[in-house]
Amino acid sequence: MQATLSKRINELLVLAVLEQGPAHGYQIALSVEERTGGAFSFQHGTLYPILHRLETNGHVRGTWGGEGRRRKTYELTDDGRAELAAGAAQLERQFRVLLELFGGTHAA
Amino acid sequence: MRPEHPLADVERSLAVPPRRRLDVLEEVDADAEALQAELERRGYGPAQARRAALRRVVPGTETLAQLEAQHAPPLGRWARGTGWIDRAERLGIFVATGLAGAVACITILGTGALGSAAVLAWPQVIVVALLAANWSRAAKRLWIDGDLRPELRRRLWERQIGLIVLAVALGALGAAREVWGAFGALEAEAFAPPAMWDAVGRIVSFAALGLSAAIFGLFGWLALTPRLIDDETMEHRISAFFASRLPTTPSRRR
Known part of the structure; x- marks a missing residue:
């Protein structure tokens, strides 16, 4: 459960960053770290399986470019945009339930 | 002796078709270099920036296993999925x-x-x-x-x-x-x-x-x-x- 939730959050974080515009892998990693105030970060290349999975699922599009040296840029697809909206709404519901539960426990 | 490239170990360990292996190596290497440059711009020393960049992007053991599962040939993915x-x-x-x-x-x-x-x-x-x-x-x-x-x-x-x-x-x-x-x-x-x-x-x-x-x-x-x-x-x-x-x-x- 914890691994699944964490995987889901990581995917949504990547999609959220790419909503701002196309980016290279390292830019996505830095942006996630900055935008979450360091609460989430990708170490030891953990970003790549996430990006490749999103690419396989059609949520992001990876394009090789660069002169002389190949660099990969990722951009959000329409499917990815829909996935982000649906995922964010689902997470919001789940966290609201959890927060209410914790709030109830504290009150008791 | 010439020091080994930081991705040499990844190349040896990553058991995926060479085409996929090259893609991963090129992507990670380009990101490592760009991230190092970015961190240097932000005031890191070159060695410190290099270490920090590599720590972020070079795949560890767990990541390698995930990449292998993702980039295995279709028959291999099917065989893994079904237990064959x-x-x-x-x-x-x-x-x-x-x-x-x-x-x-x-x-x-x-x-x-x-x-x-x-x-x-x-x-x-x-x-x-x-x-x-x-x-x-x-x-x-x-x-x-x-x-x-x-x-x-x-x-x-x-x-x-x-x-x-x-x-x-x-x-x-x-x-x-x-x-x-x-x-x-x-x-x-x-x-x-x-x-x-x-x-x-x-x-x-x-x-x-x-x-x-x-x-x-x-x-x-x-x-x-x-x-x-x-x-x-x-x-x-x-x-x-x-x-x-x-x-x-x-x-x-x-």
């Missing part, structure tokens, strides 16, 4: 044994291998089984694991060639032995026409068995060749990738 990955080796052995069994039946019928010809006919059956097993091993590495490294590829190819030569030699030897036996019978004038046709049949069977085994071995390997050529091209590109990227040390950058 553990049975693939056994399936290869089963196929090789089945093939050898079929060849054994043909051999018994064609050469009368239960009699005096057994000494040369049965080794041929074993050679066919070994050819099939060798081919199965290479095919499993290519289409299920996705990773057949040059060293193992060379060893399997040498074994295949050795077995093909052995199959032809055994076929020729068996045929020659039958010819020699037939001439002996002719000289002794104990050679009735039906016996002569029997001898011709055994000669042809021995030769055909050797030739069939050789053709099976060669054409089997030929079926792997397009993929092997593609892999080799990609491995050259991986070597070129490492050759063109001497490790960026702080002293060299300055």
